[in-house]
Amino acid sequence: MVELIITEKPSSAKKIAEALADGKLLQKRNQQCSYFELTHHKKPIIVTSAVGHLYSLMERGKKGWTYPVFDITWVAAHRVRKNLQHVKIYIDTITELAKKATEFTIACDYDVEGEVIGLNVIRYACKQKDAQRMKFSTLTKPELVEAYAQKANHLDWGQAHAGETRHKLDWFYGINLSRALTSAVKAAGSFRVMSVGRVQGPALKLLVDREKEIAAFKPEPYWQIGLWGKYQQAAVEAWHLKDKIFDTKEVDVILAAVKGHKEATISKVTRTQREQAPPYPFDLTTLQTESYNLFKITPKETLEVAQSLYLAGATSYPRTSSQQLDPKLGFRKILTELEKQVDYKQLAGQLLKEKELKPHNGRKTDPAHPAIFPTGVIPTGLNQREQKLYDLIVKRFLATFAKAALRETMEVVLDVNRELFITKGTRTLAENWYLFYKPYVKVEEITLPNMKEGEKVLITEIKKIDKETQPPHRYNQSSIIKELEKRNLGTKATRADILDRLFQRGYLEGVQITVSKLGMETITILEKYAPTILDEELTVNFEEDLEKIREGTEKEEKVLQEAQKILVPLLADFKKKEQQIGADIMKSVQETRDVQNYIGGCPTCGQGKLMMRLGKFGRFIACNQYPQCTTTFKLPRGGMIKSTGKSCETCSYPLIDIIQKRGKQQVCINPSCKSKTTVEERKEIQQFATQKIEKKCPKCGKDLVVRRSVYGSFLGCSGYPQCRQIMKLETSASNGKKGEKGSEEKGEKSSEEKKAGKKENTTTNILKKEKKK
Numbered sequence: 001m002v003e004l005i006i007t008e009k010p011s012s013a014k015k016i017a018e019a020l021a022d023g024k025l026l027q028k029r030n031q032q033c034s035y036f037e038l039t040h041h042k043k044p045i046i047v048t049s050a051v052g053h054l055y056s057l058m059e060r061g062k063k064g065w066t067y068p069v070f071d072i073t074w075v076a077a078h079r080v081r082k083n084l085q086h087v088k089i090y091i092d093t094i095t096e097l098a099k100k101a102t103e104f105t106i107a108c109d110y111d112v113e114g115e116v117i118g119l120n121v122i123r124y125a126c127k128q129k130d131a132q133r134m135k136f137s138t139l140t141k142p143e144l145v146e147a148y149a150q151k152a153n154h155l156d157w158g159q160a161h162a163g164e165t166r167h168k169l170d171w172f173y174g175i176n177l178s179r180a181l182t183s184a185v186k187a188a189g190s191f192r193v194m195s196v197g198r199v200q201g202p203a204l205k206l207l208v209d210r211e212k213e214i215a216a217f218k219p220e221p222y223w224q225i226g227l228w229g230k231y232q233q234a235a236v237e238a239w240h241l242k243d244k245i246f247d248t249k250e251v252d253v254i255l256a257a258v259k260g261h262k263e264a265t266i267s268k269v270t271r272t273q274r275e276q277a278p279p280y281p282f283d284l285t286t287l288q289t290e291s292y293n294l295f296k297i298t299p300k301e302t303l304e305v306a307q308s309l310y311l312a313g314a315t316s317y318p319r320t321s322s323q324q325l326d327p328k329l330g331f332r333k334i335l336t337e338l339e340k341q342v343d344y345k346q347l348a349g350q351l352l353k354e355k356e357l358k359p360h361n362g363r364k365t366d367p368a369h370p371a372i373f374p375t376g377v378i379p380t381g382l383n384q385r386e387q388k389l390y391d392l393i394v395k396r397f398l399a400t401f402a403k404a405a406l407r408e409t410m411e412v413v414l415d416v417n418r419e420l421f422i423t424k425g426t427r428t429l430a431e432n433w434y435l436f437y438k439p440y441v442k443v444e445e446i447t448l449p450n451m452k453e454g455e456k457v458l459i460t461e462i463k464k465i466d467k468e469t470q471p472p473h474r475y476n477q478s479s480i481i482k483e484l485e486k487r488n489l490g491t492k493a494t495r496a497d498i499l500d501r502l503f504q505r506g507y508l509e510g511v512q513i514t515v516s517k518l519g520m521e522t523i524t525i526l527e528k529y530a531p532t533i534l535d536e537e538l539t540v541n542f543e544e545d546l547e548k549i550r551e552g553t554e555k556e557e558k559v560l561q562e563a564q565k566i567l568v569p570l571l572a573d574f575k576k577k578e579q580q581i582g583a584d585i586m587k588s589v590q591e592t593r594d595v596q597n598y599i600g601g602c603p604t605c606g607q608g609k610l611m612m613r614l615g616k617f618g619r620f621i622a623c624n625q626y627p628q629c630t631t632t633f634k635l636p637r638g639g640m641i642k643s644t645g646k647s648c649e650t651c652s653y654p655l656i657d658i659i660q661k662r663g664k665q666q667v668c669i670n671p672s673c674k675s676k677t678t679v680e681e682r683k684e685i686q687q688f689a690t691q692k693i694e695k696k697c698p699k700c701g702k703d704l705v706v707r708r709s710v711y712g713s714f715l716g717c718s719g720y721p722q723c724r725q726i727m728k729l730e731t732s733a734s735n736g737k738k739g740e741k742g743s744e745e746k747g748e749k750s751s752e753e754k755k756a757g758k759k760e761n762t763t764t765n766i767l768k769k770e771k772k773k
Contacts (some may be wrong), residue, residue: 004101005134006094006121008108010034011311012139013049018109019144020045023062033093040148046097050108054087055120057171067179068571070564072171074120079140091125098126105151107134110368111319113493115156116163122155124762130154136368137320139313140377159368162550165559169542172563173198177533180574188582192208194522195505199490199498202527202536204507204515206483208470208523211515217471222246224467225254227414229264234449236457238264238414238421244467251464257417264414264421264457272411275404278433280323280362281371282396285485287318287389290396292478294440295388295753299481299496305389306372314379315393319493320369322512331357331401337376342514347398347436359400370569372646373397395437404431410448423448462600466624474512488540499605506592518596521588527582530568599643599669600654605629609670610654612641621669631667633717650675651764 005015015352017025017036026037035048056077059069070658076091078084088491104126106118110133122131133155138626167473174197181194198236225240227309280286287306297305306318325331332352339348361371374394382390404427414421425448428434432442451457478497484495502508506517525531542563548554574581594611599621602608608625612635619641620632635641639660644649646655653670668675695704695715702719715727 001043001103003045003100003103003105004094004097004126005045005105005107006118006126007047007049008114008117009051009311010049012107013047013320015043015139015311015313016134016144016148017047019141020047020148030093030096031089033090035093035097046101047107048094048097049090050117050121051087051090053077053113053117053120054091055124058168059175065179065183067176067183067575068564068567069176070172070560072168074124080462088529093127096120098128101126104131105134105148106131106155107136107147109317110135110137110156110320111168111317111493112159112163112491115159116167119155119160119164132164138315139311139377140375146323147738158550158552162546165556166546167550168560169355169546170198172560172567173533174200176567176571177201177530180530180571180578181581184574184578184582186231186582187578188586194585195501196522196526196533197498197501198542199494199539200502201533202221202539203484203498204491204502204519205523205527205536206487206489207475207480207502207508207513207515207532208520209474211520214471214474216538219468219470220246221466221468222316223248223251223464225251225421225462225464227264227416228461229457231449231451231455231457236449238412238423241413241420241422249412255462255464257419258462261416261462264416264459265414266412266451266455266457268411268413269451269453270411271408273406273408273429276407277404278360278400278402279396279437280364280592281325281359281400282393283321283323283362283364283366283371284318285321285481285495287372287393288481288496289478290440291389291392292476292481294392295385297385297389298477298500300500301385303390303493303496305385308387309379309390309393311353312373312379312406313377314390315375316371316373317369318372320366320372321364321492322366322369322371323364323375325359325361325371325400327357329373331359331617334374334376334397337378338374338398340376341378343391344394344398347395349690351398351401351436354401357401361400370439386767392440399433399437399441402436403430405432405434406430407443412448412451416459416462459541472551474514480513487536488543489536491543508703516592518588518592521592522585525584525588526580528584529577530570530574532566538566555646572600585666599656600647602631602643603630603651603670612628634671648673648675695727697723697725699723 005013005016007016013034013036019039020040021036021038023038027036028035033048038047050457054077055074056079057072058075058080060071076087078087088257104122106115106122108114108118118131118133122128125269131154133152134144134147135150135152136143167492174195177196178194181196187193199287221562222244224243224245227236227238227240229238238493240254242250242254245254282290284306285305288302291302292299293295302320304353306315309315310317335348335352338344339352341348372393374390374397379386379390401641407426408429409424409426410425414423425446427445427447428443434443473479480499481495484490484498485492488497490498499508500566502519506516507522508514509516523534533539542559545554545562547561549556549559597612599612602623602625603612605623605625605628608623608631608773610621610631610633611624613620615621618637619635621635623629623631636658636701639658642657644655644657644666647653648655648668648670651668651670653668653673655666655668658665658667696702697704697717700717700719700723702717702723704715705718707714707716717723717725726747
């Protein structure tokens with residue numbers, strides 16, 4: 001009687017095996033797939049894992065690039081994507097282990113995706129119809145032992161059916177619509193892989209609509225009237241009661257009324273106290289938004305880091321919608337463990353003195369998991385981002401048990417010839433939960449002097465301030481995730497991926513998210529030819545249907561049939577207009593490419609535009625007036641290149657931003673720009689360029705020669721491209737002596753060697769090809 005337990009990831013398999021093993025744990029390996037043999041209460045158990053989804057949906061009997069397609073089936077993932085060959089090893093391992101087992105338990109993450117992973121492994125690899133189910137929210141030993149003891153006799157079939165339906169819906173929409181768009185481009189005589197999905201479309205339209213609001217916005221002037229003065233040596237700033245005034249005549253009347261007055265009378269002083277409740281425990285969306293606001297870690301990266309903390313046993317399962325913590329978690333036990341960590345000893349100890357530990361729970365719930373919380377397990381080997389997120393999760397957990405903070409707001413009304421001005425200040429009387437959430441709590445402290453009614457404020461100045469109404473704010477990666485959740489677009493686990501995919505497709509760009517021309521035009525085309533794809537209400541209705549399937553009140557087949565009824569006529573109409581749609585798409589693609597590749601005006605001919613081009617040796621900048629103008633500039637191979645729209649103050653050549661993982665660097669494209677060297681350095685570099693370099697390449701022994709790039713001058717091997725050795729060119733002016741520092745580099749500057757070492761006519765040939773295009 002051998003039991004086979006299957007987890008979602010290798011790390012969780014090890015945790016479960018270690019938790020259940022009564023004695024010695026035996027680890028075995030089939031190539032890169034590990035499994036564990038153990039006994040638990042004298043029962044032999046084998047624990048192994050998947051690596052996420054081992055099976056993917058694929059068209060049954062594929063007949064080429066056609067659409068619409070609805071006849072699909074589950075197959076091993078390595079048959080769908082060639083880069084998933086390692087999946088076969090895991091499937092083969094599970095299949096062999098299943099032959100030894102008489103009992104099967106799924107211990108994948110307890111959510112919709114985890115249920116689908118487990119279901120497919122059970123029915124395809126293990127050849128079983130059902131399995132037992134472990135449910136847990138942390139990978140701590142006590143909870144895993146309890147989860148095994150309390151395991152369900154069956155899979156969560158509601159979750160399994162809902163998850164499978166979601167995958168099929170996404171396939172129906174994503175594959176068919178992407179094939180339709182790509183086929184349209186091919187029909188127009190070009191080729192480009194296009195992508196759109198069931199949730200991607202409405203999400204992109206949401207951002208496009210905001211972009212249109214901003215573009216259509218017309219600022220309206222208004223005025224505010226401010227008073228600056230002193231009260232017993234303390235500075236006072238107050239604003240007219242009417243705040244924004246849009247009528248200039250009204251402004252003039254107020255200014256005329258207060259003109260010449262040197263004092264303001266304090267006509268009213270109001271003090272109000274209010275309690276500010278502690279924050280709710282973290283659900284995934286709130287954690288993602290807080291992480292982005294505080295650390296600028298993107299929602300996708302936050303989920304990845306939170307997942308790694310969960311797998312390490314330090315925090316609970318992150319893919320949760322809940323803002324509630326259940327007393328069954330054992331708050332006092334968790335706090336006792338946190339007290340053992342130096343950073344939280346004092347705060348946890350303070351809470352442990354309380355007779356009752358009651359968290360400030362929010363309204364949002366999740367049927368599978370509680371809010372995110374620390375387990376008390378001391379994490380080790382955390383990187384910087386993991387440490388930041390762990391600290392944030394712990395302090396949020398602590399803060400939710402603390403007392404409400406007490407704030408006092410003081411409002412003072414100043415009377416200047418019956419024109420009223422207001423000044424406000426707010427201060428903290430009792431920090432309470434603020435102490436537990438530092439340094440992440442952000443509160444403004446403005447303390448006013450102790451003014452009393454009837455007293456005077458000496459007026460220094462009263463004047464109007466010219467202002468304009470502002471357009472709606474652009475979304476950032478924090479606010480858009482919250483907006484998608486508010487509109488019920490996507491799920492807690494998929495929203496970050498959807499956003500990331502829109503960036504990867506070139507539809508979005510920037511920190512304050514802007515929609516690219518390609519993104520704008522794609523939505524315009526879809527609105528014109530297939531508006532149903534962008535219907536937010538339809539997408540939300542499907543989400544509600546999926547929830548009904550999970551609850552057992554709706555059938556999978558009915559929802560899928562409804563999707564087919566919508567897609568079939570839509571795609572049939574789309575096919576009739578393929579050529580026109582393709583032409584519109586390629587026009588927007590070319591316009592987008594031109595905007596992205598524009599660097600600035602050509603400094604040589606004065607007529608052309610400097611554009612980024614891609615040639616045999618990588619990227620470079622060239623004038624679009626070739627062959628009349630043959631101006632070219634080299635570019636580094638690595639990093640994103642963006643025009644700044646600015647010119648160098650030294651030589652007037654365009655400035656570009658080179659954006660890499662280590663940061664952004666702004667450089668002049670002119671390799672000979674005087675801003676890159678001093679007069680003395682330029683003299684020595686010129687001398688190096690005209691004289692033979694005595695130094696030899698330390699790698700191949702050939703001569704070193706002076707090269708130039710956007711970063712300045714350097715030494716490169718004359719044997720390039722066979723040898724890519726480069727060396728720093730050090731001058732006596734910059735270092736007190738002539739010398740070189742060598743390094744083997746495959747990054748940005750190796751592309752300069754390429755372009756500097758190529759034959760003279762290479763760029764000319766590339767430009768000829770570009771001109772023909």
